[in-house]
Amino acid sequence: MASIFTRIINGEIPCYKLAETEDYFSFLDIRPMAKGHALVIPKKEVDYIFDLDDDYLIGLHLFAKKVAKALEATVPCKRIGIAVIGLEVPHAHIHLIPLNTLQDITFTKAVVEVSQEEMASIAAAVAKKIVKSEK
Template sequence: MPSIFSRIVAGEIPAHKIAETDDYLAFLDVMPTATGHTLVIPKKEVDYIFDLDDDLYAGLMAFAKKVAPAIEKAIPCKRIGVAVVGLEVPHAHIHLIPLNSIADMNFYNKLKPSQQELAQTAALIRQHL
């Protein structure tokens, strides 16, 4: 059964996309820890990030590196935090999270933005790509 992220890639589930290439996709987390919290995935479904082949892994990091500055320009913050947890969805992914304090990285404190708020945030970030 495809992961929820593979279903997003296939267009079966809508997402607030930030950036996309043939191999990678960045989209907003619908239950973010901070406004602008973005997930970056390879389109190829691989459960564990360290099971990605070297080229796909390096490409994922390079893609995330291009997305992070756009988030930082769009969302006032001190830095963009990077996290790989890998337990919640069986599809390798990187969390890019705008940080003003370490508390912004608390995965137990989730925001509940509306679809309209997510759409506005995604549009704002895309303006900086």
């Protein structure tokens, strides 16, 4: 059975998409630790990030860097934190989290409430910055 992330990539489940290439996909986390919390995933469904072949793993991180730079230019924060947990969904993924304090990347805290309108606005702004950076 396809992971929830594969279903998002395939358009079966809606998301707030930030960026997409032939091999990678990024969208806002619907249970964010901070406003603008994003996920970056490979389109190839592999459970454990370190099971990705080297070139694909490098590509995933370079794609995450583009998303992080656009996210940082959109969401007020001190920097973008990165986390790879790998236990929540059986599909390799990277969390990109706008940080102002160390507590912003604490996965045991309550999620931040962000309206659908604000999620859509953040996603559109980040996506626009990614497109501009690729020109």
